[in-house]
Every structure is written in structure tokens, then in C-alpha cells.
Amino acid sequence: MSAEKEFNVEEIRKMDPMDVIDLSMTSKEFSEFLTIHKPLKANLTWILGTVHHYSTPSSIPINLPKGTHRRGTSRIFTFNERLILELKFLEEHEKCVRFYFGDQGDTVRQTNVLKYGDPIKMAREEDAFMVIGRPNMEILTRDRHDLLVLECISKHILEIVDVQEFHLRYGFLWDFKLEQSFPFKLTKRFESINVQTRNDDQVAKRDLRRLLKNANIKDLELCIELESTTSLLKPLVFICEALKIKEGDWVKTDDLMGATCKKIYVDRMEMSMEDTVRIVKSWKNGTRFGNLESMEIKISNKANAQRIVKRVTDGKIASLYLKPHLFRMDVQ
Structure with missing residues (x-):
């Protein structure tokens, strides 16, 4: 049976946007139908930045992870990356859905896999998807894998959702050129x-x-x-x-x-x-x-x-x- 006969635009518009996104990650036919019709409208916001906090250990290690830690006279300043994709759905839904990153040590009940290039694992929460990122979010890897993953997720969303507006909130990332980054490749x-x-x-x-x-x-x-x-x-x-x-x-x-x-x-x-x-x-x-x-x-x-x-x-x-x-x- 063709995708045109299996799915209905009006029925999809009545669905919870979380369910639509969830199903698009597991059903190729459903994803293709969304790509053709784009029944849901939303505004998209990228939030790229760092969350700052500090600790006062009894002794400061000699080698600190580059890019995420800085040494003070008696403190260690930690800069955890904050990478978020936020969708505010319009019309019937008026619902906000987020994608954010957690490390592999986070406890999750069940994960779905978005097969967009390399498989991307995500755990569904009430109004968000937690993307399973690098093993330790406090250690920044040179390949910037999380940014590549966020770019892949963004491409998938742009294929299945009719995005009306793009917003960008940038709070500085280590070794990162904003004007050359993926949001400006996509729009x-x-x-x-x-x-x-x-x-x-x-x-x-x-x-x-x-x-x-x-x-x-x-x-x-x-x-x-x-x-x-x-x-x-x-x-x-x-x-x-x-x-x-x-x-x-x-x-x-x-x-x-x-x-x-x-x-x-x-x-x-x-x-x-x-x-x-x-x-x-x-x-x-x-x-x-x-x-x-x-x-x-x-x-x-x-x-x-x-x-x-x-x-x-x-x-x-x-x-x-x-x-x-x-x-x-x-x-x-």
C-alpha cells in the first residue's frame, strides 16, 4: 500500500507533535509522507551556548579537559555545552518540543534510533527528546560529534515540518565559528x-x-x-x-x-x-x-x-x- 493511502494529512494534524516526530524516526514510509505534505507548522529555535559553574576542590588537577574547564586561583570553572533545538508548533497544537543532549551515563527507559547518516539514539520524555551524546558531557571531543548530530536532527526536522520562522540564540562555544556553523547552511x-x-x-x-x-x-x-x-x-x-x-x-x-x-x-x-x-x-x-x-x-x-x-x-x-x-x- 502506498504512503498516500496509509496516512491522512488531517489525521496527522490531530496527533500530538511528539508522536509525529517519534513515528517519523521509526517509519520510513511515514517520514516520506511528512516530507511530501509537511502537515505540521512550527517555529524553530537553535540554542547554542554554555552553562557556567565552578567548584573548589582540595587540589586542582594539572590536566583539565580543553574547552570545558578553566583554572582559577582556587577554583575550577566548568563550561558545559548547551545544545538545544526547540520547536514551537502552531495552529491547533501550540506546543513546544525540545531536543537536548545527555551523556551515555544518563538512565533512560527506552531509546529510538534516527537513521540519518550514523544512527542517533534518542530517549523520549514528556515534552522533549534527550539525545544520547558523548560518554561524558564535561569532556569535549575534538570531532564535535554533538554538533554534527544536532545538524542531522535539524535536517530531519526541516524535511518533515513546515518551519515558518528560524531563531538563533548563541552564547559562545569553544573553537566554534558561528557564521560558518550549520544553521547558516540550512537557512x-x-x-x-x-x-x-x-x-x-x-x-x-x-x-x-x-x-x-x-x-x-x-x-x-x-x-x-x-x-x-x-x-x-x-x-x-x-x-x-x-x-x-x-x-x-x-x-x-x-x-x-x-x-x-x-x-x-x-x-x-x-x-x-x-x-x-x-x-x-x-x-x-x-x-x-x-x-x-x-x-x-x-x-x-x-x-x-x-x-x-x-x-x-x-x-x-x-x-x-x-x-x-x-x-x-x-x-x-
């Missing part, structure tokens, strides 16, 4: 990207530039520390609808001049009065910020000022506010 269109670094992790400006150039991002949020460089580099270009930057001491006015955003928010940016005048003049003359609806930049200026500016090209009005530590521009 160039992101509803939102959130990048956040911690401790002494830094992002190279050339890598950030490549990310901005190669991805179509609607909402971009950055809380990062940029690598310092003595070389003269071209300004960044932010092409997105909404831009939010925290800890923005690395942002230059030139980086904002090419932005196509409707909304811009930058916290702790170093900015002179000449820079604010330059931004306002470029908006007033219609040469920059054509899509702008609001701009808020938290700076260290001590002056207070309020002004109304009219753009010469189309007559739009902007209200300007300059207060201690804040510059804001709202377009009416």
Missing part, C-alpha cells in the same frame, strides 16, 4: 538572532561582519565584547528591522550610519556631541536612516536638549531628546 533567513558572550570570550570584527553580510535577519540583539584591533577596518553595516546592542562600547558612529533599521537601541556607546549632530543632519537631509522609526543611544553626555527636526525629502518630523547618558530620536 539564511532568521526572524531573530541573539548573540551573547561571557567572561573573556570575544568576537572578531571580521566574523561579525560576515554574519551580518550572509544572513537575512529581522531582529538582531548583541551583547558581546569585540576583539580589539589596530588595523583600519571598514564600518559594520546593520541590515535588519530592529537592532539592540548591550555593552556597546565597541560601536562607532560609522557603524550606525549605514544601518537600514526601523528601531535602533545601543547601550553604553561612546558618543560625542559632534556624532549626534552628524546623525541628525544625515536623517534631516534624507541621506541616511530612511526607515528609522526610533533610535535610543545611552551615552555619557551631561547636557539636556529637546528639538523637533523636519526631513527635507518627505516632511517627516523627528523629536530629538538629549539628556544625561541618553540620546533618543523618534520619527512621527
Whole structure:
């Protein structure tokens, strides 16, 4: 009997999404039917990062696993990788399903195998699938097998689910290039990207530039520390609808001049009065910020000022506010 006769789209839409995913991993015919019809719609989020904690042992070992441990004066800092694929199903279900990694020592009752390249073992929980990862999640293997597994799972999901939106939350991984990673091989269109670094992790400006150039991002949020460089580099270009930057001491006015955003928010940016005048003049003359609806930049200026500016090209009005530590521009 053909897959068309065995399965029914409307019946599948009534099923629990967990059951649909579960069956797709064990039935080739069912998986093929889903690939053709994609009856379920969902938004997909990748969460890639680390969970930080520390211990104070009586003695610190000489050799610590590279990438997951760092030595303090009296503590060991451990960085466990957090790799998650999250699906928020739409319409009838409005249910969230997650894939996350556990090590081989975790107790599981029953496992299913997704045969996508190398077999991938997963244990079903109430609203999640625990992927059986490397033997010890605190020891990072050089082959980055878990990332390869997550890529395979992502490909499978994209084949059987009608994904409406892609979201990415990145909190830094050791020896990892975000802009070259598998999410950007699978899609160039992101509803939102959130990048956040911690401790002494830094992002190279050339890598950030490549990310901005190669991805179509609607909402971009950055809380990062940029690598310092003595070389003269071209300004960044932010092409997105909404831009939010925290800890923005690395942002230059030139980086904002090419932005196509409707909304811009930058916290702790170093900015002179000449820079604010330059931004306002470029908006007033219609040469920059054509899509702008609001701009808020938290700076260290001590002056207070309020002004109304009219753009010469189309007559739009902007209200300007300059207060201690804040510059804001709202377009009416």
C-alpha cells in the first residue's frame, strides 16, 4: 500500500507533535509522507551556548579537559555545552518540543534510533527528546560529534515540518565559528538572532561582519565584547528591522550610519556631541536612516536638549531628546 493511502494529512494534524516526530524516526514510509505534505507548522529555535559553574576542590588537577574547564586561583570553572533545538508548533497544537543532549551515563527507559547518516539514539520524555551524546558531557571531543548530530536532527526536522520562522540564540562555544556553523547552511533567513558572550570570550570584527553580510535577519540583539584591533577596518553595516546592542562600547558612529533599521537601541556607546549632530543632519537631509522609526543611544553626555527636526525629502518630523547618558530620536 502506498504512503498516500496509509496516512491522512488531517489525521496527522490531530496527533500530538511528539508522536509525529517519534513515528517519523521509526517509519520510513511515514517520514516520506511528512516530507511530501509537511502537515505540521512550527517555529524553530537553535540554542547554542554554555552553562557556567565552578567548584573548589582540595587540589586542582594539572590536566583539565580543553574547552570545558578553566583554572582559577582556587577554583575550577566548568563550561558545559548547551545544545538545544526547540520547536514551537502552531495552529491547533501550540506546543513546544525540545531536543537536548545527555551523556551515555544518563538512565533512560527506552531509546529510538534516527537513521540519518550514523544512527542517533534518542530517549523520549514528556515534552522533549534527550539525545544520547558523548560518554561524558564535561569532556569535549575534538570531532564535535554533538554538533554534527544536532545538524542531522535539524535536517530531519526541516524535511518533515513546515518551519515558518528560524531563531538563533548563541552564547559562545569553544573553537566554534558561528557564521560558518550549520544553521547558516540550512537557512539564511532568521526572524531573530541573539548573540551573547561571557567572561573573556570575544568576537572578531571580521566574523561579525560576515554574519551580518550572509544572513537575512529581522531582529538582531548583541551583547558581546569585540576583539580589539589596530588595523583600519571598514564600518559594520546593520541590515535588519530592529537592532539592540548591550555593552556597546565597541560601536562607532560609522557603524550606525549605514544601518537600514526601523528601531535602533545601543547601550553604553561612546558618543560625542559632534556624532549626534552628524546623525541628525544625515536623517534631516534624507541621506541616511530612511526607515528609522526610533533610535535610543545611552551615552555619557551631561547636557539636556529637546528639538523637533523636519526631513527635507518627505516632511517627516523627528523629536530629538538629549539628556544625561541618553540620546533618543523618534520619527512621527
